[in-house]
Amino acid sequence: MKCARCLLQLQCLTLVGQSARPAAQYGTLLQSASSSQLNVLHKTQHQVLRRFHGSPACAKSRPVRAEVINEDNKKGDGSLVTYDNLFEQVTKEAQTKATFIKVVNVFLKRDVRRRGHVEFIYAALKKMPEFGVERDLEVYNKLLDIFPKEVFVPVNFVQRMFNHYPRQQECGVQILEQMENYGIMPNIETKVLLVQIFGLKGHPMRKYQRIMYWFPKFKHINPFPIPQQLPEDPVDLARLSLTRIANDRDAKVIVYQLPCTDITESGEEVTLPHVIGIQSPSQMELLAKHNPSKPVFVEGPFPLWLRKTCVYYYILRADPTPPEEKIEEPYDPERCFFYPLQLDLDLDRDMGEEESFDVEDLDEGPVFAMCMTSRGDEATLNQWISGLQQNNPILGQVPTLFRLDAGPKELQGAADSESGHDHHQRPDPETQREERQTEKEIVEEELQRRSRGMKQ
Amino acid sequence: MSLPTITRLPSARLLSSLLLHHQHHLLLPSIAPLTVPTRLIHAEYRRPGKPKENLWQKINIDFSKGMKGIKKNFTLLKNEFFDRWVGPEGKPILEHMLEQNRVVWEFRGPESLEHWTLSSDREVGGQSEVYLKLGKNSNTCFLYGTLNCTPPRDGETRYSGYCTMRSKQPLASFDRKKHHDWSSFNTLHLRVRGDGRPWMINLATETYFSHQKDDIYSYFLYTRGGPYWQDVKIPFSKFFLAYRGRIHDTQHPLWVDKVNTIGFTLGDKANGPFQLEIDFIGVCKDYAHTEECAYEMYKRNPEV
Numbered sequence: 157m158k159c160a161r162c163l164l165q166l167q168c169l170t171l172v173g174q175s176a177r178p179a180a181q182y183g184t185l186l187q188s189a190s191s192s193q194l195n196v197l198h199k200t201q202h203q204v205l206r207r208f209h210g211s212p213a214c215a216k217s218r219p220v221r222a223e224v225i226n227e228d229n230k231k232g233d234g235s236l237v238t239y240d241n242l243f244e245q246v247t248k249e250a251q252t253k254a255t256f257i258k259v260v261n262v263f264l265k266r267d268v269r270r271r272g273h274v275e276f277i278y279a280a281l282k283k284m285p286e287f288g289v290e291r292d293l294e295v296y297n298k299l300l301d302i303f304p305k306e307v308f309v310p311v312n313f314v315q316r317m318f319n320h321y322p323r324q325q326e327c328g329v330q331i332l333e334q335m336e337n338y339g340i341m342p343n344i345e346t347k348v349l350l351v352q353i354f355g356l357k358g359h360p361m362r363k364y365q366r367i368m369y370w371f372p373k374f375k376h377i378n379p380f381p382i383p384q385q386l387p388e389d390p391v392d393l394a395r396l397s398l399t400r401i402a403n404d405r406d407a408k409v410i411v412y413q414l415p416c417t418d419i420t421e422s423g424e425e426v427t428l429p430h431v432i433g434i435q436s437p438s439q440m441e442l443l444a445k446h447n448p449s450k451p452v453f454v455e456g457p458f459p460l461w462l463r464k465t466c467v468y469y470y471i472l473r474a475d476p477t478p479p480e481e482k483i484e485e486p487y488d489p490e491r492c493f494f495y496p497l498q499l500d501l502d503l504d505r506d507m508g509e510e511e512s513f514d515v516e517d518l519d520e521g522p523v524f525a526m527c528m529t530s531r532g533d534e535a536t537l538n539q540w541i542s543g544l545q546q547n548n549p550i551l552g553q554v555p556t557l558f559r560l561d562a563g564p565k566e567l568q569g570a571a572d573s574e575s576g577h578d579h580h581q582r583p584d585p586e587t588q589r590e591e592r593q594t595e596k597e598i599v600e601e602e603l604q605r606r607s608r609g610m611k612q
Numbered sequence: 613m614s615l616p617t618i619t620r621l622p623s624a625r626l627l628s629s630l631l632l633h634h635q636h637h638l639l640l641p642s643i644a645p646l647t648v649p650t651r652l653i654h655a656e657y658r659r660p661g662k663p664k665e666n667l668w669q670k671i672n673i674d675f676s677k678g679m680k681g682i683k684k685n686f687t688l689l690k691n692e693f694f695d696r697w698v699g700p701e702g703k704p705i706l707e708h709m710l711e712q713n714r715v716v717w718e719f720r721g722p723e724s725l726e727h728w729t730l731s732s733d734r735e736v737g738g739q740s741e742v743y744l745k746l747g748k749n750s751n752t753c754f755l756y757g758t759l760n761c762t763p764p765r766d767g768e769t770r771y772s773g774y775c776t777m778r779s780k781q782p783l784a785s786f787d788r789k790k791h792h793d794w795s796s797f798n799t800l801h802l803r804v805r806g807d808g809r810p811w812m813i814n815l816a817t818e819t820y821f822s823h824q825k826d827d828i829y830s831y832f833l834y835t836r837g838g839p840y841w842q843d844v845k846i847p848f849s850k851f852f853l854a855y856r857g858r859i860h861d862t863q864h865p866l867w868v869d870k871v872n873t874i875g876f877t878l879g880d881k882a883n884g885p886f887q888l889e890i891d892f893i894g895v896c897k898d899y900a901h902t903e904e905c906a907y908e909m910y911k912r913n914p915e916v
Binding site for chain 1: 748749807808809810832834835836837838839840859861881882884885886887907
């Protein structure tokens with residue numbers, strides 16, 4: 157029923173278009189009385205030609221650039237037409253939406269019968285990411301508009317039974333598939349075009365119906381949505397990603413250092429990396445309870461993907477407390493007056509089974525804070541730790557170890573090549589060695605302590 | 613003189629060819645179910661230009677292997693026989709009826725990784741890599757690698773870039789198929805830690821016809837990223853039926869009692885390293901959830 161309504165609308169549109177066209181012509185005639193007559197002739201000629209299988213959507217806008225058309229005609233003559241050429245000629249200019257649409261218009265002007273439109277559409281689909289128009293619904297509709305209208309619509313039952321104009325239908329499906337791959341939902345204009353081109357029950361129409369059924373179902377399915385346009389500023393990006401991974405409304409983002417470029421007295425340029433950290437009250441509580449004789453570790457970099465960009469973060473954590481040191485805290489009975497927090501019931505298996513898991517209690521040990529920085533060396537991270545120390549005085553007593561070579565190695569290697577804005581530097585081998593040495597020393601110290609404890 | 617020889621020759625040849633053909637047919641079914649059950653029915657995907665493999669080279673005839681097989685299969689048979697006397701699936705009936713959670717896959721040592729198979733688009737000529745290892749405390753599984761979306765230059769493949777981990781089909785004694793029976797549960801429960809990339813969970817169920825073997829029920833697994841674990845509960849009713857990446861027009865509820873494999877697929881078109889850590893994969897019963905299938909089944913979509 158909807159389709160029928162669309163068609164009705166469409167017919168009205170065509171009627172309006174037809175009635176409007178002569179008026180427009182007169183208008184142009186009147187206007188161009190002052191301008192050159194040639195141009196007018198050219199235009200009217202074109203409109204007369206285009207009435208053959210023309211669509212209302214196309215008749216609306218038609219920028220004319222005579223020089224471009226002439227150029228292409230010259231080059232296209234006498235050789236096998238490859239439609240990539242059309243795009244590659246334009247690539248010398250700017251690759252924008254305007255130029256892309258210009259190329260499509262050039263193709264439309266070439267031939268009334270749109271000869272070779274399937275090949276042209278395939279070439280255009282391939283070039284879309286280059287021009288940065290792969291997420292533009294208008295451009296897809298423009299591509300669909302290239303198909304001649306009402307030629308491929310089956311008229312009798314034999315045509316309807318068999319695959320009518322299979323190449324063209326495949327091409328139409330391919331356009332829709334590319335839209336699907338980029339997650340673009342077609343609109344009513346797409347539907348009208350498809351009905352005009354392939355009829356109500358063609359394969360492209362089916363594809364359109366499938367997209368329209370499934371896309372709204374899966375539209376808001378991501379429980380952790382990421383904005384389509386990530387913030388350009390690395391500080392904002394770090395803020396976004398840290399609040400994402402912290403998963404705590406109470407967590408506070410603290411900017412320890414903003415990125416800035418200083419020129420020292422000797423004339424050297426010093427770029428200071430940004431250091432942004434996040435810590436929630438529960439993490440502060442955990443850190444306050446931490447046994448000061450045990451070291452805490454700064455680890456990283458760990459990758460985090462936000463759509464197609466990868467950022468890296470560092471964490472401050474400790475080793476898990478061994479089970480003999482864990483203190484079971486008794487529930488405060490006054491914490492909740494409405495229902496008891498502790499029940500001592502003797503129920504059968506499964507009824508009293510724990511169904512909830514404590515997310516913060518990691519097997520690898522508690523996480524105390526997280527940070528992101530553009531430079532992952534020890535000096536920068538030290539700045540973070542000293543910043544943390546203001547709110548967590550215990551960090552002054554606890555030995556802090558840097559384990560920056562932790563984690564899978566291939567992640568680090570990719571860090572340099574992958575992220576455009578996040579120039580992560582590998583820690584120097586010397587500092588690594590030092591770290592290891594300090595680690596060893598501390599381990600030895602610990603061993604000594606333990607042995608002393610045993611003696612005592 | 614010449615006529616009978618002429619007539620005889622073709623007949624003899626025909627007979628021999630028939631015999632050969634017959635032998636082939638006789639041999640295949642007797643060996644096929646024991647060694648490679650699915651291969652012979654349906655050929656695996658073969659890349660264009662790749663030579664055909666000789667199946668017979670893969671078959672390894674070894675006495676010790678045979679003994680191992682006998683031992684394994686007979687212990688399985690014994691267990692199957694005696695477990696019945698205890699209750700369904702070797703559990704007492706009360707436990708079976710009251711069960712609300714069941715951990716199906718967990719990772720406690722290197723032998724638990726053998727229940728999984730890895731695959732990536734290497735099989736179609738891509739360049740992605742995927743590896744599996746135990747996590748830091750060796751009680752989780754750590755799936756990592758790099759995704760590369762460059763399609764192979766064979767002129768046929770249009771898209772590329774996926775990495776998959778899939779569990780192996782459970783087998784009863786003598787390599788008979790066994791299925792996971794989760795009919796008393798309605799939710800899939802996972803505990804994962806990812807890096808922010810979206811994954812897809814695929815449940816493959818037993819199918820009636822062999823052409824349905826690629827019919828897979830899928831749903832999305834979104835990871836948050838970061839150092840914290842994430843509990844994911846996905847009702848079985850949410851899984852939608854798809855065939856080789858295309859969603860079926862007619863949807864069916866998942867056959868919960870005939871689940872063969874579970875798989876995790878990454879294909880988000882972002883080139884680069886990825887990681888996913890899985891603590892356990894289980895099923896649970898959510899009493900608040902009563903939905904049978906989340907998608908319309910009363911009409912075909914799109915309507916014909």
